[in-house]
Amino acid sequence: MSVSVDPELVNDVRQSIYATIVERGTPPAACEVAAARGVSVAAVEEAYRALAGSHVIVLALETGEIWAAPPFAAPPTAFRVTSGRRAWFAPCAWDSFGIPAAAGVDVEIEAHCAWDRAPLPCGVRNGDVYGEGVLHRLVPASRFWDDIRFT
Amino acid sequence: MTLDQAWQLSKLWYGTRLRPDFRRPTADEARAIFARVGLAGPFWEL
Numbered sequence: 203m204s205v206s207v208d209p210e211l212v213n214d215v216r217q218s219i220y221a222t223i224v225e226r227g228t229p230p231a232a233c234e235v236a237a238a239r240g241v242s243v244a245a246v247e248e249a250y251r252a253l254a255g256s257h258v259i260v261l262a263l264e265t266g267e268i269w270a271a272p273p274f275a276a277p278p279t280a281f282r283v284t285s286g287r288r289a290w291f292a293p294c295a296w297d298s299f300g301i302p303a304a305a306g307v308d309v310e311i312e313a314h315c316a317w318d319r320a321p322l323p324c325g326v327r328n329g330d331v332y333g334e335g336v337l338h339r340l341v342p343a344s345r346f347w348d349d350i351r352f353t
Numbered sequence: 354m355t356l357d358q359a360w361q362l363s364k365l366w367y368g369t370r371l372r373p374d375f376r377r378p379t380a381d382e383a384r385a386i387f388a389r390v391g392l393a394g395p396f397w398e399l
Binding site for chain 2: 213216217220221224256257258272273295296297299300301302303304305324326331333334335336337339342343344
């Protein structure tokens, strides 16, 4: 059975998700968004599913809460991104550059070589990228969303 | 991809993510973004 979701609520929820992540580094639980927006938790969960269905966010299979709102990840990952006192995690190397692009800030990225774990400091300073390295992607673009957690 | 390609791609892909009027790129728009930063070939086909 399909359930219609108010597009305006979905857009509001998306903005709440990203505003919270940018501010504190982690996404909000559905109940937090519901309280902030004055709507039911069920309505927010439905908006979460709509956003996941359109590949805007990724939900944790176990809880239905947010696993990633690309370029931000909810759990700690190998890609920690900092800007002053603020810190975030990215789901992948590409998304570690997506964070400064989305948030409009300079960042330092704590990345490591996939081969020998050597640190690969890089980031964005004054709007320009710095550091050395090459990003390898294993999954072709047409299959990014087949298993986005692996991608 | 190089770090600069990742940064240029990120700006095009994620630069509007926090805006009220954000929408995901269509397949054609995604292809254009990949091409604009020099990501071409079978790996980047959609």
